[in-house]
Amino acid sequence: MTRRVLGVDLGSTTAKAVVVDEAGAILASSTVAMGAVSRAGMHRCIDEAVGRAGIEVGDVSGTISTGYGRKLVPGIQRSYTEITCHARGVAAMVPGVRLIVDIGGQDSKAITVDKDGLVVDFAMNDRCASGTGRFYEVLARAIEIELPELGPLAMRGSQDLEVSSMCATFAETEIVSLMAQDMRVEDIASSVHRAIAGRTLALVAQVGRRTPVVMTGGVARNPAAVHFLSRALDHEVLVPEQPQISGAYGAALLAMESFLRTSPPVPDVPGADFIFPRVDHTAAGHSCAGCDGHLRGKVELGAAIPLRSS
């Protein structure tokens, strides 16, 4: 029977789970919005994903978690940061990607990756929710529409009202003020999107602009957010079919590489000299070069790891 592994991304507002097979193909996925990091939401998300894959949780050969709640996920073999997982997932979804802009519920990240999909550099917000999904929620609430309507509404805006995007709280005040001046809600929405794109551009500047650019995270489902980021970058921004699950997918791929590989990896990376034999480690917590983790003392190497003699 084909073995399956699970990747779980427990974010600030949403849980995502992806089941992949030994070839790394997505068998099933689930996304559950839960308000805040929630164990109940996480369990429902995992149950949905494995159920859709036609298996039980006990049939999963390995689990890797990511996201702010990564340490809360039960039964994991190890966890990775969302930076590594998004890079891994997006590199598989959009081969050749060099810059990833991930905007989630409460954080935003810019990640540059190399040709092998490995992280080169990253920047993320650490003190302010400006430019995150939370900011869009504030906007939707202020102009009294549902979140999914926000993007299409903003796409109809034409006038730039120069809204400040520095603080989610103060921006709400500014939006209310603009509404009191009878400004069109389409223009308010588009102006906020434009300002947020400018904020994201500052994050991108920290790691350097690269192309192709891919946007992930829940906010990537908002067409106006993608449109205005594309205009700010002056370059097309690609969006995977399921932008929210790229972190969980990356975690699942890392799990697949760690737990399902049965043959020694073939060094298909330039500079690689050796086929590295499987090695059994005995030291607890051992983590050797390029190692994806350990499972009951046994460590295996991923396929994309260059092996050098010195």
Add this chain to the structure above:
Amino acid sequence: MSEALEAQQRLQAVARDPRAYLEQWRQAHPGGKVIGALPMNFPREIAYAAGVLPVIVQDDQKPVTEGRALLAEFYCGYTRNLADQAATGRFDMYDALFMADHCIQLIGSADIVRAVTPQPVFFGMLISSLSDSWAGAKIAEMMGEFRSELERFSGRTIEDHELRASIVAYNKDRQLLRRIFDDRSAGSAVHSPTQLQDYVVSSMVMDPVEHHRLLEAAVSEPASRDRDARVRVHLSGHLCHAPRRELLEVIEDSGALVVDDDLYTGRRYLSTDVDESLDPLDAIGKWYAQRNVNIPCPTRVQHDADWDEYLVEATRSSGAEAVIHLMPKFCEPHMLFYPELRKSLEAAGIPQLLIETEHEGIPLEAFRTRVEALVELTLRKRPVHV
């Protein structure tokens, strides 16, 4: 409890509560005078030779309250904390305050200290431009002023033999600290970064002879612990005050192992001894100049001393695989230099992470994610030896 453990706990207690130590010191030295010295280069040897206890003023990590109205938000957290300590009377543990520096932000806080504290304040500006032919003479002149001022403050003449003895005491303490730091950069993982910070900060506060005796006891029991498989990192920055202990703990808890640093409350403090063979005042002047050669400081201008070159070389020497920059928010000297540091490390292929620290509000979980991400990308770069 063993003597070593007892000494370690004592050093930790002093580092974390200098006020309690100073109260005890005053009880043991009736009539003794204590001065608060603002970082980074005050020649404590001169004060100690005058029979005065010179204490480098620490960030006491209390929230900034009244000081908020005295220094603008765009001053670094440490200088705003100094202003707050002065404004709320927390400098009452010092009999006078001395400053010997040129950092633009520290100068701002020195002005506040001068304006709001009742104690005498002496501000001696050491020159920052060290490549000029007249630099040595200007430094010597300022060291002479410190001597005169400290004689006036203490009411006694500082004899050369007293200055020499003071130099020996501080050198001895620095040398022992340096030995511990050298052991760490050579491969020992016995001491955690918070423990080393406590050793250095307590040295900044205590009588050097007493500190040396305690430190000797603290490291007297043979101990060995090799580095584990964590990613070896060099901590760089925090030029004039200690990073928060919680941050150091998060770094080592996130898969990184600190193997070296150039922090003020680390190797920067103990980088240089005063030459005991020279005229003592000249030697202290040369110490000030040499510190910038041994570990360059971005507040100074010296054409043949580069922090970026130092940093790349330091990582090679300690085997550090990555650098974590700890930059206090609004630290202008560090901000000015950071692009050069970043470029040099990039050219050398050394992964790096910038963490901007603040006096209040430390987003530890976000920092944890970023350190773990640095660890993950650095692990991927590790060569496999077969």
